[in-house]
Amino acid sequence: AHAELLLNYWGHCNWFVSESNAILTCGAYxxxxxxxxxxxxxxxxxxxxxxxxxxxxDGAQFELxxxxxxxxxDLFHLARMRAECAGHKFSPEYIRRLDSMFDYMLGITRxxxxxxxxxxxxxxxxxxxxxxxxxxxxxxxxxWLWAGTAGAEGxxxxxxxxxxxxxxxxxxxxxxxxxxxRW
Numbered sequence: 001a002h003a004e005l006l007l008n009y010w011g012h013c014n015w016f017v018s019e020s021n022a023i024l025t026c027g028a029y030x031x032x033x034x035x036x037x038x039x040x041x042x043x044x045x046x047x048x049x050x051x052x053x054x055x056x057x058d059g060a061q062f063e064l065x066x067x068x069x070x071x072x073x074d075l076f077h078l079a080r081m082r083a084e085c086a087g088h089k090f091s092p093e094y095i096r097r098l099d100s101m102f103d104y105m106l107g108i109t110r111x112x113x114x115x116x117x118x119x120x121x122x123x124x125x126x127x128x129x130x131x132x133x134x135x136x137x138x139x140x141x142x143x144w145l146w147a148g149t150a151g152a153e154g155x156x157x158x159x160x161x162x163x164x165x166x167x168x169x170x171x172x173x174x175x176x177x178x179x180x181x182r183w
Contacts, residue, residue: 002026003039010046012053014068017075020046024079028086040088047079048094055097056167059104064168065119066108073101074131102135106147107163108172111181113150128152151179 003026006019020043027039054062054072061069076098080090090098108115113127132148135141145154156177164171175182 003035007039007042012050014054014063014072014075017047017050017054017072020050021075021079021082024082028082031086040083040086043079044083044088044090047076048091051076051094051097055101056165057097057100058165058167059097059100059102059107060165060168060170061101063119064170066105066115066117067120069101070105070129070131073098073105076101077131077135102132102141102144104165104168105129105132106143106157107165108170109147110183111174111177112179113147146177151177 003023006023009019010016011019023039024043024047027033027036027043030036033039056062061072063069076094080095080098083090105115110116128150129148132144133153134148136143136145136148136154142155143157146156148154160174160176162171162173172183
């Protein structure tokens, strides 16, 4: 009933990503239901569309808030994992853009492991990031692991200087990735 109810709503925000993920979850976890395959395919179609609509080519989520960005990255990633467990796949473009979301978070990570707090982003003041840690380990990305653990594990990125996120309208300038470096 929950999945069927959510099929009636169509939006364009982080809530819609969450709701579409719930539809996919119902289909993946309850394959015995007659409409389970429909739920999965519908959710995948919605999430493919939303990722393209909400995530700029440079990897930034359109709300430009690190907190909402990570919430959506987590939801898009959970959908990928659940779909794969149910024998379904997202497109290569979906995977590429999802990876770019984690690359973006890496790029805006301060040398101390925290993030700037633009827009509605107060929760981003913390050091480290559990989701970055998880995906860094899962996909063997030592740079994501470094960002997720605030430098306790993994390897800092080797690129220095300015990173320009033209689509997001952000630029990050840094002298390095060590805790004492300028950002």
